[in-house]
Amino acid sequence: MPAKIESERSSSLKVTTIIPAAGRGERMKIKKVSKQYLPLGGRPILVHTLLVFEKCPFVEEIILAIGETEIDCCQRDIVKRFGLRKVKRVVVGGERRQDSVYNALKMVREDCHIVLIHDSVRPFITREIIQRTIEETKVHKAVATAVPVTDTIKEGNGLGFVERTLNRDRLWSIQTPQGFEINLIKEACSRAQEENFYGTDEASLVERIGHPVKVIEGSHENIKITTPEDLIIAEAILRERGSGS
Secondary structure, X not given: OOHHHHHHHHHOOOEXXXXXXXXXXXXXXXXXXXXXXXXXOOEEHHHHHHHHHHHOOOOOEEEEEEOXXXXXXXXXXXXXXXXXXXXXXXXXXXXXXXXXHHHHHOOOOOOOOEEEEOOOOOOOOOHHHHHXXXXXXXXXXXXXXXXXXXXXXXXXXXXXXXXXXXXXXXXXXXXXXXEEEHHHXXXXXXXXXXXXXXXXXXXXXXXXXXXXXXXXXXXXXXXXXXXXXXXXXXXXXXXXXXXXX
């Protein structure tokens, strides 16, 4: 499909991006600052992530869910300082990621059709993947970005021994963004909250209520920065892209 037609299809949709960023990131082993505010190429990781969606013409608004004590400084040092005009709301996140997403969903604009949910510490998402996620969500209502598993994956028995080796040809390493039709993700999140169920991602909540999730291929550069080693890799990716300052 020509790019012009795809752009017209995407622009006819009202798309909101939710960025849950209330986590502390204990695996980063830094207690004084949340991982999303750590510097990457001279800017906080979160800013790199937000700028991709800010510049994407297919996204109408961004809702950021952060820790309650970080609201004022985030508004000042992130949103205003970097001119993030699409960040329409900064809401208080919850104890867990799912709680943060649930809080943000309550603030989505009334004319929204599609919600994208993206990790705050995946700064290397591309406009092309965002557009493809939106297009596939329009068709399938639930979409997860992922990359094929390349390692051999073994299932343990809980006692330190291998139970079986899984067929990696059918395995995906799930990333974000994940895209959802607005009413579907609201129903899935509401049901999960009511029944005190917590999933590892939003797609698992949709799977739980019986709706199939379409998988589309993402990028191996679309890493989630959760450890000091990830930060080293991120700096290398940034240098390779030629935008390290």
